[in-house]
Amino acid sequence: MLVEKYFPKNFSEIKGQQALVKDILAWINTWGTEKKALLIYGPPGSGKTTTVKVLSKELGYDLIELNASDKRDQTVLNRIVGNASTSKTLFGYKKIILLDEADNIHGKEDFGGSKALLEIIKNTQNPIILTANSYWEVSQSIRDNCKLVQFKRLQSRTVFARLKEIVVAEGIHVEDETLMRIAEQSTGDMRAAINDLDSLGNKLVKGDEKLVGSRDTEASIFEALSKLYMSNSIDVRKDFFDVDKKPDELLLWIDENTPKAYKGKDLLEAMRLLSTSDIYLKRAFNTRNYSMWKYASDLMTGGVSVAGVTDSRYIPFSPPKYFQVLGSSKKARETKKIILDKIGKKCHCSRKVARTYLPMISALFLNPKKGALISNFFEFDMEEIKFIDDKNYRKIELAREELLKQPEKKEKIELVPIENQKKVEFKKEATGKELSKETEKQKEDKQKNQQKTLFDF
Known part of the structure; x- marks a missing residue:
């Protein structure tokens, strides 16, 4: 497969993240002076895991990897990651511990995993690197104990340049227009773009870009929110079709961030629309008439978008406090x-x-x-x-x-x-006769227990 064949062999082949690679190198070289774990988060195919693997190879570190396909509960983490974090290799080589997709440690299969991981991070004697697609899905206690590095979505021209290198190395001719179409439809996922190129094979020699189908992608909630407040258009509702959020969750996201975008009368109108949308959602759940979801979704997206105009070029979006x-x-x-x-x-x-x-x-x-x-x-x-x-x-x-x-x-x-305390009973005071009997008995016991001497015989 082309993905494996053209897997980066050194830092120069990691595309689009050169500045971040330098930051990670600096953290490795000064490890122990700051936080002991590193969290790399960003969209799929942006080079998170690839960077760690290349880094360990280039620096001569042994790589201990635990990915999402492995069971990662408390017992497994303590046995594999815990032991690796506090031990050295046979010949004294340094180690890097990689926990891939750390945002997926949850559920019954990974019971106790987050707590065990936190203890391992605090006591580790080797660098630990976590990767995640979603920053917010990683528990806050783990985030607080990690140095954070965010990988951005790769630009289409960066993906195109890598695809061009591959087709030249393979000795095949593909039109630049076709390669650019693949790059754009990958939405910054380098791995997905190379797989698309590989799956189409020799059919691309003819340059028929129609062979390149559209790729199903999950739109980022943050990108959709940005368009909602910046576009001032009813058509923004289409941008939320690919956002993997249920209408009631989406309402909470928009409700949380609207006060950051709008002020005054614009905010009042937007909140009125959100309130009406909430009523539609409640009725849909109560009556099982889910056709009302459409009206609720239109009001909370397109309706809020045209309700006001934001003066901010940058809005610091955050997840709903309700979830927190x-x-x-x-x-x-x-x-x-x-x-x-x-x-x-x-x-x-x-x-x-x-x-x-x-x-x-x-x-x-x-x-x-x-x-x-x-x-x-x-x-x-x-x-x-x-x-x-x-x-x-x-x-x-x-x-x-x-x-x-x-x-x-x-x-x-x-x-x-x-x-047990309730069962404690106090004895009655002994009478004079009982005391005298106890005294006589104690004397008899004392005489019996006295050590005999030679005169006793």
């Missing part, structure tokens, strides 16, 4: 579940009983030293400590570090389950 709230809420529930499981494991109780301990533990966390002791006992990590007390967690972490320096001063903490 849902994500943070889900993460909080998962963290609380882990905390309750750890309490239950130590106290031999259910989550329901463990939940009753949380207020007491939270109160004890007001004292950083006690908080450190309790955290060590239950084996809470930093994220779990922060969940329990988001004000004193840093002080508790410092107290834990002090305890590590003085292990002999560690104290043992035991929490007695509440149900």
Whole structure:
């Protein structure tokens, strides 16, 4: 296949991303002075994975790769990536760990993968590089611990130049017009363009560009939003046909970003149209009459586009806060579940009983030293400590570090389950006769236990 045959062999053959390649090289050469992981994100076919593979080869690094076809749950990541991140090769060569399509670590198959990956990144002794198509699909905790590099969509002329090099090397004649058509329809995906060229084969010798069919592509939500606010045209609705978002999701995106584009009366009119669109969507869901989706979609796209004119040449689009709230809420529930499981494991109780301990533990966390002791006992990590007390967690972490320096001063903490506490019964006060009987018995036991001497015989 042409994709494999003409895979870049050195940095000079990586097209359209030369400045970013230099940034990645600088990060590798100074690794350890800043963030230990690198996140390269951008559209498919822009050269993310290719750059990493060429980089490892050119610099003489061993490449440990885990791609989307592999199972990437907590166990697998710890076994493969975790071991590789803290070990050296047989002959001491350096390693680069590549986790491809990091935005697809989710679902049951990859349970616990994100949390395990975060711990690996924090403790790694080798460079870790993640690639992703979507920046927003990578969890924020991972993004915060990575140096970010964004690969832009390749320009058509860049793709055309590479296709021209390939046909010349193959010794076949293809009209420039045909190559440009392939380049344009690839929408910046170099891999897709080369595959299209390969699939058409010798038919292209005749220069019949009609043989080149259109390529199905998923339009970027950010590109569509840009056209919505800049074009001031009802026809902008067509640009959203290829956006892979359901109408209710699309409404949230437009609702989030419209206040950034419009002001005053324009904003008021746009929000009125979005409100009407929301009513249509609600009726469609309630009545199962999904033909109303069309009216809702037209109002939220073409309607909002002609509702106003933006003065901004650049609008900093962002995903709906609704998604972020849902994500943070889900993460909080998962963290609380882990905390309750750890309490239950130590106290031999259910989550329901463990939940009753949380207020007491939270109160004890007001004292950083006690908080450190309790955290060590239950084996809470930093994220779990922060969940329990988001004000004193840093002080508790410092107290834990002090305890590590003085292990002999560690104290043992035991929490007695509440149900056990209720079963404690206090004995009645003994009467005078009972006390005298106990005293006589104690004397007899003492005499029996005394060591015999020679005079006893």
